[in-house]
Amino acid sequence: MIDIHSHILPGVDDGxxxxxxxxxxLALYREEGVSAVVCTxxxxxxxxxxEQLKAQFALLEEKVKDCGVKLYLGAEIYYYDGMLDDLNSGELLTLNGTKYVLVEFSTRNEMAYIPDVVYELSVAGYKPIVAHIERYGYLSLDGWREVKSNGGLIQVNASIFTKKECAKLVKKFMKADLVDFIASDCHNEGSRSVNFSAAKAYVAKKFSERYDKYFGENNIFKD
Ligand SMILES: [Fe+2]
Structure with a gap:
């Protein structure tokens, strides 16, 4: 398993x-059977x-090199006007230096039309992954279909499967085959920890054929 969304790089954000x-x-990741984690x-x-993030990541890699979990560096970018320019100039990080970009949006109001942003990034040669889409209630199912047809990929948080009401929405997305990744988005050992159990159980029961896709075994770093 690969977790493509995590806040385990210490001391750099709210993770x-x-x-x-x-x-x-990382010990929890090992218990969950996760072999690689992208720090975002x-x-x-x-x-x-x-540059600071790269330096911090190099330090972390050195300190946990025998932990049994492969680490990669990426970022979760909060969308803003001009993001594309900063991606092109290298001021923003893609996932492990690939074309995959993890991007999040405002949850309160629609600052940008997500399908348009996805289109702009795709046309520029990136592969945008929209983070935790369960948070953006303002976009309809058709809006998410537009995200997909504009070249976007969709990530949901594993923790959502433990919350009945929210899980209902995510399951609707899964039934429409709109989801590409289930990731932890872990921040700490408490309320936002690494916990894939409920997500794994649901996928194994309902969508076992998509297990590898959802949990990143189809190594996104190969292309
Ligand atoms: Fe996150």
């Missing part, structure tokens, strides 16, 4: 606060600091 916490989260710290217009 892991220390090397100790990251080590504990937050980036935004105000908080790009690509």
């Amino acid at each position: 892991s606060r220390s090397l100790e916490m990251t080590k504990n989260l 710290p937050h980036q935004s217009r105000e908080l790009r600091r690509a």
Whole structure:
């Protein structure tokens, strides 16, 4: 299993606060059978600091090199006007230097029409992955179909499968075959930890043929 969305790079965002916490989260990953994790710290217009993130990541890699979980660096980018320019200039990070870009949007109001942003990124040669789409209630199922037809990929959080009401919505998306990745988006050892159990159980029961797709075994770093 590969987790493409996590906040385990310590001390750089609202995720892991220390090397100790990251080590504990890596232990949880091992228990879950996760073999690789992409560290995706937050980036935004105000908080790009690509070089700092790369340096922090190199330090972390060195300190946990025998942990049994392969680490990659990426970012979760909060969409803003001008994001594409900063991606092109290298100020924003893609997933492990590939064309895959994890992007999130405002949850409160529609600052940007998500399908249009996806289109803009796709045309520029990127492969946008929209993070935790269960949060954007303002976009309809047809809107998400447009995201897909514009070249977007869709990620949902594994924790949603433990919440009955939210899970209902995500299951609707899965039935329409709109979901590409289920990821942890883990931040800490408490309420936002690594927990794939409910998601794995649901997928195994209802969509076993898509198990590899959802949990990243179809290594996205190959192309
Ligand atoms: Fe996140």
